[in-house]
Amino acid sequence: MEKRKIKDNIYWLGAIDWDRRLFDSLIPLPDGTSYNAYLIKGSEKTALLDTVDPPMEDTLMEQLRGVEKIDYIISHHAEQDHSGTIGRVLEKFPGAKVVVTPKAKNMLMDLLRLDESVFSPVEDGDVLSLGDKTLTFIHTPWVHWPETMVTYLEQDRILFSCDFFGSHIATSDLFVTDPGRVYEAAKRYFAEIMMPFGKVIAKNLEKLKPYDIDMIAPSHGQIYDQPGWIMDAYDQWVNGAPKNLVVLPFVSMHGSTRQMVDHLASALTDQGVRVELFNLPVTDIGKLAMSLVDAATIVVGTPTVLAGPHPMAAYAAFLANALRPKTKFLSILGSYGWGGKTVETLASMTGNLKVEVLDPVLCKGLASQSDFKALDDMAAAIAKKHKDLDLV
Structure with a gap:
């Protein structure tokens, strides 16, 4: 599948894994999954947000054919279904810097054997300009690993949320078209992956409240172009009474x-x-x-x-x-x-x-x-x- 336009100069990349039925040799995937990456072209710089699971790396590299330059690879989460193709992308774009939290830097050095020189760590709230597009990095630890962060694109009011608000669904639809189906998949995802960290997730939900979010683009599942209901669902799951x-x-x-x-x-x-x-x-x-x-x-x-x-x-x-x-x-x-x-x-x-x-x-x-x-x-x-x- 070719890269797909979300908004002007913002594209979905990645791979749809129709056949996968087990994640981490543990979690059932009755509906398959997707590995979502995103390309943002600013007037001065270009950023790739996350990559794909290594078995799908050829799909991502084909989508990057014709992209002249990537200045930044934003790695929200060190787990390999998001980060595993960073090395391959760096081979194609050797000048790119890998933007991570400080904890993610050390983890990626261990998991992928990347050289320390490729990293550009960012602190909570740091801002990166791509020219006419501005990225704000928000640390969201324990959603669901200790090093995770999300990225907010100010001009287009998009939250690139990585595993936060994710769902395991394989579908050709870019945006949510069946909220009932996605609600069930997102609840399953929350239950299996996020629920142990409910108290910390509640704090991270609070951190997102100052941001005007029109769209949530997770790393698994469809994009929420009406994100209010999934944010309300998370609030209920972590803060509501049983x-x-x-x-x-x-x-x-x-x-x-x-x-x-x-x-x-x-x-x-x-x-x-x-x-x-x-x-x-x-x-x-x-x-x-x-x-x-x-x-x-x-x-x-x-x-x-x-x-x-x-x-x-x-x-x-x-x-x-x-x-x-x-x-x-x-x-x-x-x-x-x-x-x-x-x-x-x-x-x-x-x-x-x-x-x-x-x-x-x-x-x-x-x-x-x-x-x-x-x-x-x-x-x-x-x-x-x-x-x-x-x-x-």
Whole structure:
């Protein structure tokens, strides 16, 4: 695909990765992704903002054919899907300076073995003139690495946001054409990548408020030509209260735990609490992560395996602990054959969650009437907790 005009002398470059289905050997990509770079031609200087993942470097280099000179390569983020082709671009434009945060300079020297002489570090708020176009660099640490920054183009009121506000979508549409689809993809992206840094992201959202932003151009996904709704969504995701929602990731080997899960889900529904079940052997982990953005309560359902939780249940607990959602309450349900330390093991894996732990319900073999009564009590307790916090 050729470079595409966004505004006068501002172009999208990059590559659409229609086939990619896994990112970082970890994150599902049901809709593929894109690696967005941008070319800004000022009256005096030209800047390339980010590059592409190395497997797509030939696409970017073909798009740069006919570009006479690049004076600056703006590297917002050192991760290789953004920075990995900088070396190749420098071969074509050896006079270009790589504009980075001071932390990014050191990281790129380590990751790409670039010589120190190619860098031009910038501090938070520094300004770079391209002639008739002015770039302001805003440090946004931990969105989602410590060295990240974004760039604001003053004259055209465009925020080049790198991973901030990104979404993994492969599409030929340059701008957002289906906000519902993009909202879901952006929420998935936030849940899987940004949520652990919610408190810092809230501060970085505040840093953007003084800027008049008409357009957001991220490094993954489509360009927002009406950016207000995605900025509002981020504000809700990081600052808003959790919702009246119980997320219940579970695994069942012989049906006992599933029977308990179904009973609790029904009891919660009767209490006016919304429930989302995730049968872990067949779950899209990205969907589970998205649900954690809103969950007020997590209940992990697991049988006992070798005296501890089922490995898939342990993974769900590990994931929640790593993502650090705004969840307020946590509990466990499940069954065992002769004993074990399921509760202790899962509790030791969730130290990052600032939650109130509710009494677990574990049964020996199939659940009895007293076990079902305990599940009804759990549902009632959760409903009261949610009501006391006025969750909706």
